[in-house]
Amino acid sequence: MEHACPQCGATVEDGRPFCAQCHAPQIRVPVHPPTAPVTEPLPPGTPEDVQPPAQPMETPRPGRQTHPGATAGQRINRRAALSAAVLAGVLAAVGSAFGVVPLALLCMFAAGGLAVTLYRRRTGYPALSSWMGAKVGIFAGGWGFGVLAFVNSLQLFSAGHRAEMHKVLAELLKQQTAAAPDDATRQMMQSIGNYMATDHGMALFWALGLLCLGLCFVVVAGLGGALGATLFGRDGSRQE
Numbered sequence: 001m002e003h004a005c006p007q008c009g010a011t012v013e014d015g016r017p018f019c020a021q022c023h024a025p026q027i028r029v030p031v032h033p034p035t036a037p038v039t040e041p042l043p044p045g046t047p048e049d050v051q052p053p054a055q056p057m058e059t060p061r062p063g064r065q066t067h068p069g070a071t072a073g074q075r076i077n078r079r080a081a082l083s084a085a086v087l088a089g090v091l092a093a094v095g096s097a098f099g100v101v102p103l104a105l106l107c108m109f110a111a112g113g114l115a116v117t118l119y120r121r122r123t124g125y126p127a128l129s130s131w132m133g134a135k136v137g138i139f140a141g142g143w144g145f146g147v148l149a150f151v152n153s154l155q156l157f158s159a160g161h162r163a164e165m166h167k168v169l170a171e172l173l174k175q176q177t178a179a180a181p182d183d184a185t186r187q188m189m190q191s192i193g194n195y196m197a198t199d200h201g202m203a204l205f206w207a208l209g210l211l212c213l214g215l216c217f218v219v220v221a222g223l224g225g226a227l228g229a230t231l232f233g234r235d236g237s238r239q240e
Helices: 068-072 078-096 101-122 130-157 159-178 183-196 199-232
Strands: 002-004 011-013
Touching: 078 101, 078 130, 078 199, 101 130, 101 199, 130 199, 159 183, 159 199, 183 199
Parallel strands: none
Antiparallel strands: 002 011
């Protein structure tokens, strides 16, 4: 088989790498055109020395960080949050068990900050926003309330403790009834006192008290966690 040389037109046998007349190469490698142009073509009439516009390089967005600590701070590590919340919650429960309101509030608030500190240590010191710190604090407050509610609920099974609670509640309602401004209010307070003297009334009063206590735990501990994240949760990683 023979073919014509694309340079001079002389006849060249197939398989020869060069033409015998003009020594032009005969082996050509087909080049497939790109599926899409790298840059848009220049308009007709553009001078040859004009360079086509370069494609801009993709730059990371300001909020996108590649540090592993920053990625960990975007969502809660549940295992680390659980262990931190249990330890901090026990602190809040112990401090609240004494019945001193200022001490209880202080322990709840400190439990939120402690939970954030323990959580950051267990996850390699990730950066935490105030909202993420509040979540960890709320988790710790929930655990603290759960421990305290479980211990206090066991007291309901004691007949002596129930009798003491009835006595304290009756005395409190008696004082409120005496301080009522009119007869209608005193009659209403008397009816409430009669209902609270029953076991059903005591159980309702106990449930309402636990509800208020639980709200106090999660709110105060959440505030402590938010403050702890604001003050100490900005450093993305520990400097060795």
